[in-house]
Amino acid sequence: MAYIIENANILKERKFTKSSMLIQENRITAMQIGFEQYKLMKMNAEAFIMTPSYCLLNTKIPLTSTFQQLKEFMIHKFLLTGCTTFLTYANISYENELTDKIKDIKTALISSPIDFTIGVRIPLRLISQSFIRKCKIEKIPAIFVEVSDADELDKMPWGWIKESLFPYNSPLIPIISSSKKKEASYVLSKWKETMIEEKIPAVYEEIEEDQPLSKYILNKIGLYPQKASLTHGAELSYNLYLRGKETKDVDEVNLFHYHSDRLVVTVHKGKVIRSAKDVLFKPGNGEYVKVRTPSYFSL
Template sequence: MYIIENANILKNRELHTCSLLIKDDRITAIQAGFKRYQLIKMNVEPYIMTPTYVLLSSKIPHQGSFQDLKTFLIDHYLLKGCTTLLTYVDLLYEHELKEKITAMKMALISSPVDFMIGIKIPLRLITPTLIRSCKKEKVPAIFVDLKDPNELEKIPWGWIREAMFPFNSPFIPLISCSQKKEEKAVLSKWNTIIQKEKIPALYEVIEEGQPLSIPVLNKIGLYPQKASLMNGTELSYNLFLKGREIKKVDEVSLFHYHSDRLVVTVHKGKVVRAGNTVLFKSGNGEHVKVKTPAFFSL
């Protein structure tokens, strides 16, 4: 056990100073201080502490060489303070589900960051049988390609809702490039139908390479398991050098505009980035399985 003291945790654009009691690479208590404890203490007063990020990436070079994958994960994840990735596999047929998820899982077995694997499907694959298979495999997110939004009205939503329960893996809209001009209209139709049919889903497209928000993380069942600093959560955090210009920023702004101040990234209690040095720990990542999406009430 040890104590991280004088931690300036960024939350809602404000710094909250506290101390964290750490045991077995998890946070067991958060208080103003632990004066009575005779333990090793680590002072992080010169830094701003944030949870590590979760990013979506659909373009992981999982079929290339190990070196290609290593370079990608370092550049797009570890150097950006991200220790969990969300990706998906493309399905054209229902029977491909288990095979493709297993293949992606095996491709990421050497990953130093944790990973979640969703699926991407055309609208025609929104069927009760596929949804039941997703529930069985505990697929955390179902990305839906909205190439032909008119097909939305032909889906038997009542049966789909029944098939989803009680796991309720959310549908997440994807807009193809050819429809970018019509994106608002497509999303409006999507939102009207999923709200009317009471289907667990996201109302907006997730942007790749940007930290997933807490509501999105909760919807896919990852919060507060990841991207949070609470009692009982794993010890995964970033340390940014403090400065006047970053006193009133949020975590997304830190990610985009102050990456030069990121000096330490810790993943499950282990340092994976110190200064400009990345400690690539092959296989240190794990396939994160969700118990219940949207279980945590925000």
């Protein structure tokens, strides 16, 4: 059934845009100021702040726990925070573990109520042409790389690695394992310098867990604009927050962290999964998101 969401105050990076949306088959098929000429059911969203539903990185999901424990985790970490897609990763120590570990996570998440995608976490030494080829076969959208020593970066055959990544171009994402702040800062700086110099598809900063992934990161791993987006052609997944003086000058991250008490509705692919404090937990409603091409859009 087609309908219209009108007068939506859409928040994107501290800027509010007033727009109305034509919804068909749980997708946004048009966005403009108004649809006065359409005689369809209308929902007035003027009293709310609308944001795309969030995508979070979380690597502590209790995959081997009971269904009830997993359910409680999903509700409190995702559904009650307005998250409808998450990124997690498999810890890989040896190349031949890749396929089985990805399969194990997919199986463990078969009852997930929201969508997810899976990356890998590896030590720097594991980056090789053969490992990257396996990642491309498995359509791994994000390769998290543990780096503890800046000198290690100079020893890597980056030319071959860049060639192996093409054309899928899964970004390399740093995890700095040095415990000393000054040293960690230097390693991260060296990482960025190396990735830029060698023209490697990469993220230059560490990604924080349990925080909405930025449009830049989502695009790098190929989830934007498929996820966490309110644009023409996107799936209808969004959050509604009550408006107030406190929310006049906020961005999405501050809204997420400091105004969660104002979150009243979360919609996932056209279906309400959270209304006020009530959560609809539907096992298996989530899907594994297979990323076709990371960094497809130029931002």
